[in-house]
Amino acid sequence: MFEKAILSMAFLRMFSGSIEIIVAFIILKLNDIEKALLVNSSLAIIGPIILIVTTSIGVVGLSEKISFSGIFWIFIGVACILYGVKGH
Template identity: 45%
Template sequence: MWFLIKDKYVFGMAFMRVFSGCIEISAALLMLYFNRVETAVKINAGLALVGPIILFLVMSLGLLGLAGKLPISKMVYVLLGVALIFYGVNKG
């Protein structure tokens, strides 16, 4: 399976998503272990920080991978799309 990986950026993006999934599963198990709503809310608040960080890291890796393959005009559209995602999820 590993020998099929040809693009280091795709591998990095996939690895970050698997890592994020492991964090999510660990958080769920901790919620079950502590079995208290107050603690579960605190754990969930911690996850609220992890999600955007992972999104930013995965998107950054993807943009690095695309940097040499896309014309600058299309790269501007991709960056604008990323900016709009962050603007849209901003609570301010």
């Protein structure tokens, strides 16, 4: 039997992947570079949200096994990833 946190994390990743595939088909159907860029840019919002929510679920699942400072460093790491991806 899987833990609830594991199932939630896996579901979110499957949902995120499904959105990516659907967007790929939408881009093909549009067959217009400007519209394709607009649709593709919408994924820039979804990706970080899924990352943060999935990480939060995992950290909550570990909350009994990990110290507060460990949780703090995990969220600092996620923030650094998001900052780095944004390309400052």
